[in-house]
Amino acid sequence: MANSLVLGDIQLKADVLVIGGGPAGTWAAITAASKGAKVILADKGYCGSSGATAPSGTGVWYVKPDARLRDEAKASRYEMGGRLAEHRWMDRVLDRTFANMNWLGEVGYPFPRDDQGELYKKGLQGPEYMRLMRKLVKKAGVKIMDHSPVLELLVDEHGVGGASGVHIQTNEKWTVQAGAVVIATGGCAFLSKALGCNVLTGDGYLLAAETGAELSGMEFSNAYAISPTFSSVTKTAYYSYANFYYEDGTPVEGAGSKRGRSIIARKLLEGRQVYAKLDQAPQDIQQLLRINQTNFFLPFDRKGINPFTDLFPVTLRLEGTVRGTGGIRIVDESCATSVPGLYAAGDAATRELICGGFTGGGSHNAAWAMSSGSFAGEGAAAYVKKLGPHAAERTLRSASSAQHATAIDQTGGLSTANKTEEIIHAVQDEVAPYDKNLFRSAGNLQASLQRLDELWKEQRNRAVIEPSSLGMKSREAMAMTATARWMYNSALARTETRGMHKREDYKSLDENQHYRLVSGGLDHIWVKPEAVQEQALVKEGEAV
Structure with missing residues (x-):
């Protein structure tokens, strides 16, 4: 209400x-x-x-x-x-x-x-x-x-x-x-x-x-971007100049291809650290690359790493x-x-x-x-x-799905903040792992949704403490929980691999699912198909 x-x-x-x-x-x-x-x-x-x-x-x-x-x-x-x-x-x-x-x-x-x-x-x-x-x-x-x-x-x-x-x-x-x-x-x-x-x-x-x-x-x-393990900078375009290696300098086969991120993710899931080196960048453009993306190089400079000649450890950071x-x-x-x-x-x-x-x-x-x-x-x-x-x-x-609290409970503020952090971490535990979000399957999606639905129910009738930054954090936790539920319900409904959506149990594109998936709802999430409003773009000489 x-x-x-x-x-x-x-x-x-x-x-x-x-x-x-x-x-x-x-x-x-x-x-x-x-x-x-x-x-x-x-x-x-x-x-x-x-x-x-x-x-x-x-x-x-x-x-x-x-x-x-x-x-x-x-x-x-x-x-x-x-x-x-x-x-x-x-x-x-x-x-x-x-x-x-x-x-x-x-x-x-x-x-x-x-x-x-x-x-x-x-x-x-x-x-x-x-x-x-x-x-x-x-x-x-x-x-x-x-x-x-x-x-x-x-x-x-x-x-x-x-x-x-x-x-x-x-x-x-x-x-x-x-x-x-x-x-x-x-x-x-x-x-x-x-x-x-x-x-x-x-x-x-x-x-x-x-x-x-x-x-x-x-x-x-389920977008993940390549990033040094010691940096928050996710400028993936620069990794088109990279080769990827294990710690001993052995190349990671296929990691520099269009499927590179998936290969890197699978190696990281196996417990193997992957390293990168921008050794494909020609000498004459290296300074230009520095000028174009100064903040990309700052973490390297602080650590004394030359990314064009030195190996550095990488991870995949969720950008959702x-x-x-x-x-x-x-x-x-x-x-x-x-x-x-x-x-x-x-x-x-x-x-x-x-x-x-x-x-x-x-x-x-x-x-x-x-x-x-x-x-x-x-x-x-x-x-x-x-x-x-x-x-x-x-x-x-108000259209808010949470209740109002017009006064700050000074005694409960710390416990509320701690609970909010617990919820945020619980949501991250369902959306960050590669084997849950990047490589999707019905079993994993359903298991995550069961946990996410419980998190939503837990928050549904909790008060938003206003006016304070705690109220903002509480709403962020609710928004993250709701977003994950729309994501995974939609991912469960699309039983194919299309675009960045990858299903381990449906690894190919299904022409019968050439539609968009519209979703909504709060306590009960719904998903339904919606037709693309025009014919597919075709290449010269190709039939529609």
Whole structure:
């Protein structure tokens, strides 16, 4: 049963509330403001420096409007993604990304020049990019609320109408009533310590599902990235220059192939340590690699390791839906969800529309963040205009699946924190192991779901302590638990191997399962197929 609305210390009104301050959120805020909307952006961290993009460089799916180049770009990951992407969405994202990247250059992003003297726009340096985006958000007149995680969405019979949260530095509870809400909270990496990902705990998925929104592609959530054992940096592209070895220098056969991560995972499961060396990187580009990804090399420099000549131990770090493709289901070109007034963008939304069941990290994800953010900002602003002048003056209630606690129990705070940590570790025990999540089977999935369902029941009626950081951590634990349940129920329903979803008991692709899997629910998870909205992309000379 939904809770009655508990007003906060800070009460604000806006046309559009954007939740999340990464690329998708900032693009949504800027675009909505450009359409005349009054916008507030609430970020769990500090808008401009938190999230997966801010500390790293990223490739961008930037392709000039040339028919041949665009066709090649659309085909590049189509087969790997299980033929679940759609032409019209790929075209829309390529068009909008091209325009947005050009605009970034016009407003001050320092694109470098290539060997031909042209601006190189196929990549962005996260610190410079997000510093500029924060500046542009403020210039657009958007109010930024940093360190202000959302704890609940607010709803009435007409749909979503705002959100409440806490400012974790002051413990002040805040409430924003808004005509429309854009969820741009990123994906879920399950607190795996992947660089920039520890604010990405699936919060937006839970918020959306509590209002009745659906998710899609949650089986495509078992992304693991290669990382040194002593580092949180997961820039997998650099390992295209690597060979992999055992400690005695013997090569790990096949580890450098497209199946490399699976081979590395199996060796690690056997208890064998795998080592890497970037010994395929030509001497003349090694300095350029250092310049492009400075933070990749910092952990090596601190340890006195030259990764181009020295062996270093590697592991696979879970990135879940951050490098996966599943997320909140969107129902039209404005990135609206099925719940009126609620929009989704970036990693919080499904990326199946442009890359099916596989994505390699940056590139498509970066393009999707800026384009879907723009689409959602436009859509939210247009929706509010249709609502009229009283859009932010509604009688709202909480959509949260947890109960309220308006006062902090000083005696129970420590025990609550310890219990929350126990739950988080229990969820990680089900999603982090390679033999449960990367190599899936019906027996393991069912066993994990039994444990995850018990964890959900345990949390279902526990109070969220507000206003405090404990309340935020409690919601993170709930979101991680819910995310894992949608993931594994979807994985159990897809009895084949497609995209990054790998079933040990169904090792081949099944043409009869060429559909998406939509999921939802809280206490009882449901999963159902949804048809891809157009025919598969075919290669020249190939029959449909």
